[in-house]
Amino acid sequence: MQTHLWEVEGKGDGISDQEVTSEVHGPAPARARWLSTFIDRPRRLGVVMIAPAVIYIVLVVGVPFFLALYYSLTDITAGSRTLHFVGLKNFAAIIETLKFQTALRNTFVFAVGSQILVIVLATALALALMKDFRGKWLVRLLILLPWVAPMSLGSIGWLWILDSIYSVINWTLQAVGLITPDNWPMYLGKPYLAMASVIGVHVWRLLPLATVILLAGLASIPKDIHDAAQVDGAGFWRHLFQITLPLVRPIMLVATLFGLIFASTDMIVIFVLTRGGPYDTTQVLSTLAFFTGIQGGDLAEGAAIAVFLFPMLLAVAVVFLRIARRTEVI
């Protein structure tokens, strides 16, 4: 009997792999039967199909991460292959330094500040994009562009936009008479302006992804809930705060978690725009780790700086995911 392949899969877990094979193929030569058996056993095939992704993650993410953890507990240098276990000495040493404390504080400001802005703006954008209007596809495409463009290229573009001589913003402001040549704002030269600039560029970068995630969440809210609220006379704000936001909270938490981890560990924006300046006021842990470990040669201390936030981010991830699961209502 020749049962269609997709129909067989549709029979669910109750059918054994062996039954499926014989039902589909009947008698066959040994080698062909082995291949057929393998292909038609969802569990085994599933393992094989998912293996490349798992191997990739283990090799590209897992191994470097555990290597960094290991390095942080040793005295390895960039030019050395001999290393000795030193326990938590590197962590104890860096915590005492003002440079590290400043970088830790900046990391917190950068990550939290950018995430607040990302979530607020992404919610507004997603709500706007839920409405029907002409050219919606074009707006969606434009919003996605920053996410599609390589981050380093995008940051270099912003470096020019914020440049002290060629800033297109300052040239425009001067052209319309809002500033004069001798009082140009130095976006990357004043501590608060520099922090605002790197946060702004990071928000520009992460906003598309957060918007798309929230759009998916909004689209999954059953329409009858909105209709019922409208019948009950709920206004925009009541609708937003009592219906829409509570229902997208789980997915919003996932987007926030992703953004927080990304902002806490990424170094491209700050490396390209300020390299931690002016005078370390935008120095974050990821850039400090690079300057200490790779440029300065102290790989062990660089690794300690890089993995310092891991326990905290892990705890944040666990808390966020638990809250997300509890509030899952859709």
Add this chain to the structure above:
Amino acid sequence: MAEPRVNRRQFIKATGTGALATSIGANIIVPGRARAAKKTLKILQWVHFVPAYDEWFNKKLVKEWGDANDTEVTVDNIGIAGINARATAEVSAQKGHDLLLFNWPPPSFEEQTVDMKEVYQELERKVGKPIDLCLKSTYNPRTKKYYAFSPSFTPDPVNYRNDLFGQVGLPNGPKTWDDVRTAGAKIKKQFGNPVGIGLANEIDTAMAMRTIMYANGAHEQDANGNLTLNSKQTLDTIKFVKALFQETMTDEVFTWDASSNNRAMLAGKISLALNAISITRTAEKENPEISAKIQLTKALKGNARAIGLEHVMQCFVIWKFAENIDGAKKFLIDYTTNFRTAFVAGEFYDFPCWPKTVPDISKLLANDPKAHPPDKYKVLDDVLNWATNIGYPGYANAAIDEIYSTWVLNVMFAKAASGAVSPEDALKEAEAQCKRIYGKWKEKGMV
């Protein structure tokens, strides 16, 4: 339900066959792949600031040297910012290039590099002694090892606008750091052009601040490698830089990267900068009008001496795990012996660490048809006497390297100049960081 055109079984068979064919195909189609080749020499170096140099090095020099030495030479050029990361990766993998060029002293890689003593001895026999800067940037007196080899360096002269300085009574440019302060303030006030010395987390700032420190008798370490940052001279230098910033500059210098001073000078915005001759060379090609206005002057005198830093220090290393160590040594000896060709190909960007390799250097510098005027670069003919290394009067070492790479001194000067902290507190903070870094590297046995 419609019949699918390709089912799962067919898909896996097809893709599996394709993958297999791809993996073995190259070996079948290109049978010579596995055949042994002649000797190879792999070189990794930066993308030179002067494109003509790379053109000459990659297409002419290595080809001719390879033919003469029956060696296939390959050159990989990467951006200067990627050098350290690449070197770290090669050490970690114990595989990579035979010759790797750092653009600064690489003391923290000492354990992994071949001792270059033989190369130094052979060259000394052929072309005489190298300059002090060369030794201070490649030798560890503690381990008595030449962990790198330096054929050349790039000077870091003062670039100034002669039209502006001429109008405030210094037609030949400033001669002292006090000249920069007083004339720079007048120029800023009268013409709106500030002095352009960076106070940011970037290499030009790191060089400029050390130049001012050394000229005023302030140093990170003494000749024996002992930390000496906390001194009256350093405090006075911080105060001087603060005054220099307030009187002659703008907040712009806190935003800069390594190429910002080039752009500002070429845009006609600043009156003075410390940089290699890349500013003047670019001006000659792109803006002859401004080129005639930008002139060079020698190291400026401070309270202690007139001294300047190298801008780029070319330091080759040969890894212990390199496949062609002898070939790499021979290449360095041949390249350095004939350095005059490199000096000309690089449009005088790289100066010889071995003076006798370019015997007519004064003559070449005194008459360069591209320059405005042709003797613009003549002021550099004694640069071998006044250019020094990071870590002067001691040797470059791992602690000095980390202090440099983590911008400790840049931040010290910038914080004080901006008024974020007092000069005393900025010095105290930097001293604490330097002490910790020195202690750490001493413990590792590297200093």
